[in-house]
Amino acid sequence: MLLTAGKFFLFLGSLFIRRETFKVYWERFIDECVKIGTNSIFIVSIVAFFIGAVTCVQIYANLVSPFIPNYIVSNVVRDMMLLELSSTFMCVVLAGKVGSHIAGELGTMRITEQIDALEVMGINASSYLVLPKVLAAMFTFPLLAILSDFLGIAGGYLAGTMTGILTPEEYIYGIRFSFVPYNIIIAIVKSFVFGFLIASISSYKGFYTKGGALEVGQASTTAVTNSCIAILIADYLLAQLLSG
């Protein structure tokens, strides 16, 4: 465990030595933003929309009482989306998509000697391949979290108003009622940290893959499970730190 942690931190350190030019990193960063961010918009949109809708229906079903006004439903949807669902839940989903993609890509590059090919050219393969992925994840995940917030709240609106749970006016009133802008900061910070964790852990797992296709598959699976565990632990710590 300690050995792995040590190797992981050395790996992170290796991202910043023998660097290439800014132009090289910029091109790679844009590429990775497309792969990690743009290519995740569809899955994030679908998941966020339905999570918002389901949250709205579930809260109404469990909070129905003459003493609780209807707008509380959208109020809770908003806070749940902002504080947990759009950052933590969405990043767990993204750990599956992005994490397995990164580990699979780097693992395949390792076993097919593409990483060796970079090294013999005198290019620091970890810095060239991994640093842009980590930066792209840290840049795009907060944007995806914001998108997810909007779509989740929109999903709740459609589910709530179309099923007659509450009126459009009640829903809008609820999402504006006792709004704390700081919660948006929490969502952005969390997704920023989770982006770093997913990209760095998955890169580490993929980069040090040994063996063949079977091991690449195992590296992808481990990358996803380890990323999810790291997200949950970091979620707790960030909740204490930011909301405590």
Next chain:
Amino acid sequence: MIEIKNISKSFGDRQILFDISGTFEKGKTSLVIGASGTGKSVLLKCMLDLVKPEEGQVLYDGRRFLLQEEEDKKEVRREMGVLFQGGALFDSKTVYQNVEFPLKMLTTMSEPEKRDRVEFCLQRVGLEGTGTLMPSEVSGGMKKRVGIARAIVMNPKYLFCDEPNSGLDPLTAIKIDELIKEITDEYKITTVVITHDMNSVLSIGEYIMFLHKGRKLWEGDNKSILKTHIKELDEFVFSNHALRQLRG
């Protein structure tokens, strides 16, 4: 010229290479041969500093490569071209981009200069007009050719080929061997080829080092290899049915 001196390497308790020394001369195609699992590829990786040997030195024209600082190593690496066993082409790049990659990363050449150089190298390996294809769209033999084009694009002083004709049909394998030999002669490169293919040994082996269970058992050329009486080398050379019959 590349000299290797007393290279030893082990992985855990298992020793792979025992005190290997040898000299690979400029303008010659040198072969490291031996059965599978004898440490040929590990020796190559030690020479390229992809694997750290426990003992020994690798000298590139007198420069002690393994002891150099990273920045100095980078200079030597720029003089190397490597053809990996599977080609090691970057999947996300086209054939053209693969060959262009070292120029883009390691030189300040202008776009037209790069284009001319890439086109020349692709033409040299007989792949003109294939630049837009992806590695997944080309055959195994073509991948090796692209790998060679990428390896020579920087005008290397040292060319390394790890089993260049493995997985190829006999005709394509011979063509790849001939191409490596031609390039070596043409540009006076120090070429080291890792192989267990007897066709390569007999056709292009100007200097041959035979490894057996991690030890160097013999060195010589493709003419003397058929006349040795070392049991292990004899078994390796005459494992081919046709050669056995020829010997009688």
